[in-house]
Amino acid sequence: MNEINKVGTIYAVGVGPGDPELITRKAERLIREADVICTPTGRDDAASYALSIVEPLLDRSRQQVLTQVFPMRKVQDGLDEFWTRSAAEVAEHVRAGRTVVFITIGDPLLYSTFLYLYRVLRADYPDIPVEIVPGISSINAAAAAAGVPLGMAGDRIAVLPAVYEDEELQRTLQEFDTIVLLKVHKVFDRVYAMLCRNGMEKGAVFVRRVGSDQEEVVFDLGSLVGKELDYLSMMIVCKRLQRGDL
Template sequence: MTNKLGTLYGVSLGPGDPGLITRRAWQLLSGSGHWTYPVRKKNGDSYALDIALRAGLALPAAHTPLLFPMTHDSGILARYWLEAAQTVLARLQRGEDVLFLVEGDASTYSTFGHLQRSVRALQPDVPVEIVPGVSSFHAAAARCGEPLADVDDTIAIVPAGYGIAQIERMLADFDTLVLLKVKPLLDDIIELLRRRDLLAQGWFVEKAGAPEERMVHDLASLQGETVNYLSLLIIKNPGRQRGEMQRGCRKKKETPDD
């Protein structure tokens, strides 16, 4: 048995378009590392794995799905995180590199962070490399043709689960607001945007870059609809942007010429 530990890689694949896979991720996926990927239920599909397969990469004969159920029960989650960490660590201890496939970016609201912490809780000296990737909100903004931020604009990127009160507060504080995982609160968010006269200032994007991608600018049309878990909203606050621009113009005028 080798004493050298393998490396755990968080391999970011982008939000859905295989063309957004980086050269570094492609290099690793074309190598000898053992593929692991998240599934939400036993024998279920993996969105991250699907991105790699649609890119034309061949699934290795040996590969391991890791089960992470959709639940907020911390006790249940802890058990599955431990099982996944033990499965991964056994291969790392044999000197194998392990690749964990991640949709989007592995450092942004990703299951990889939980896996990394769980593995290192069992063995702190496990080497880890995170391969950065295109995040869903960057891809969504590009598809909508909307800049997320310009010049001195401020931007907030948060899960919609923070709640309507917090979302309303952030609308006053930021020029652009990106809300991730909007499915549970979509109707309430639409009502808030209607009340703030911002319905025309938003984009809804579902599965950005995937074959099933959907973009909706008429946010009111989504009222009452059940949307996919992998969906987000980009909301612009033009009133606040005008104020920032006016302040910037005043500052510029007050600055003496060189």
């Protein structure tokens, strides 16, 4: 059994998309055994979604919960101070012999907040051990909830933020068989209009807060036009679904 390193280690642990039952056994063990749970949030006054998933596993009488602010904005200029400060906090705990678990929704290596911290740790603290524990991504969970395959046989799959410019998004829709669009909430109407122009609107599904008690799967995309949508949402465009070839 892989014991926690008693001299201090940072574990980047994916806690899945929202359903506590989708936390892996290894992730649960590390979370329960950790000295410090590091959890990201987008603002000082915002709750951590990742923390809400693992809260039942914590022993707050023994474990310290360290909340770190990672502002979420498209332009990253000026954010280095946040990553640097957060890395220094984590490094201080590790060098004091504590085990730190940095929790992140989904998987730590897929559009995760941890990646910004990881970059600083590798550059400024190369002596500190970092282990990455994969988690179930919202992409896999959303496909399962909708019953839509991500890929079969020789299908080509693209995963990208929906904030791409129209020309790039149009090219992706033409060149790939399955397209997963993240961060679709602010640009949904524009993306839906593009799907309609390409005759692809019947081959798409919208999923919000997958794995939570607020999960919603919507195939009638037209019903969402003009509405304020959830940040934790995505769209899966599947040409096999469009063709009825499932």
